[in-house]
């Protein structure tokens with residue numbers, strides 16, 4: 119045996135790499151924290167491009183610092199120049215400039231592009247606005263047409279379409295921009311069920327229904343779902359299987375954190391409980 123320690127574990131193949139482009143949540147519930155821990159739970163190596171730094175806890179968002187666009191671009195170039203990325207997800211992008219810059223960088227890539235999951239973060243659970251009207255418009259005009267799949271919750275789907283229809287109608291409308299769509303959520307307290315609507319361009323929207331978890335600890339749920347979806351795609355799942363698996367994973371994390379008491383407000387969803 120040489121002087122080098124070989125460790126005790128079996129040799130393993132390199133994991134797939136997923137990249138999150140998102141903001142940080144100082145409370146560790148949403149954003150980059152949720153994404154990287156969710157990637158890890160799926161056996162996927164996580165790279166990250168930080169777009170915004172939020173001073174945030176379980177009760178709300180106190181401050182937002184947008185990372186300068188030139189630095190966001192440099193982070194993205196560093197990751198893509200070096201790592202073979204199998205899937206990308208975007209979360210809070212924060213400014214219209216960041217949305218446009220990312221769209222241009224993505225559109226300009228000549229090599230094959232991995233699946234791009236866009237979680238169009240506009241508003242947090244606490245009601246804090248994380249992306250205003252200019253950001254909304256930039257998503258619609260620039261980024262959504264480049265996405266593989268977009269994962270708005272019902273409020274975001276209404277905002278993006280400018281319509282107040284049923285979620286399956288909103289999902290179908292958004293596919294007209296090009297991507298597949300999962301409109302997430304539902305009315306868990308009323309029905310005991312959550313129904314996400316998956317629409318693939320050219321097909322009829324399909325309901326994906328699962329039991330609802332009654333919990334106050336749901337901060338970071340949308341981030342966790344979209345990160346799990348990206349991780350599944352990085353592992354090679356097809357979109358329908360990935361959407362089902364991501365919802366199952368998210369439900370399991372909500373169940374695990376159901377009895378937690380962390381913070382004074384909407385506590386964090388668990389991120390890495392159980393195995394995938």
Ligand SMILES: Nc1ncnc2c1ncn2[C@@H]1O[C@H](COP(=O)(O)OP(=O)(O)O)[C@@H](O)[C@H]1O
Pocket residue numbers: 270271272302303304306312313314329330331332333336338339340341343364365368369372
């Ligand atoms: N109470 C709940 N019980 C089980 N699943 C849930 C619950 N709330 C949301 N989900 C699921 O979590 C995922 C993210 O949805 P959603 O909560 O709409 O995101 P966001 O946090 O962006 O509003 C979806 O698959 C949705 O069905």
Ligand SMILES: Cc1ncc(COP(=O)(O)OP(=O)(O)O)c(N)n1
Pocket residue numbers: 140141142143148149150172174209210239241242243244248336337338339340341342
């Ligand atoms: C930095 C940051 N990014 C995203 C969100 C929104 O999180 P999300 O999981 O969509 O939903 P909430 O549970 O926060 O509504 C955030 N709050 N912060």
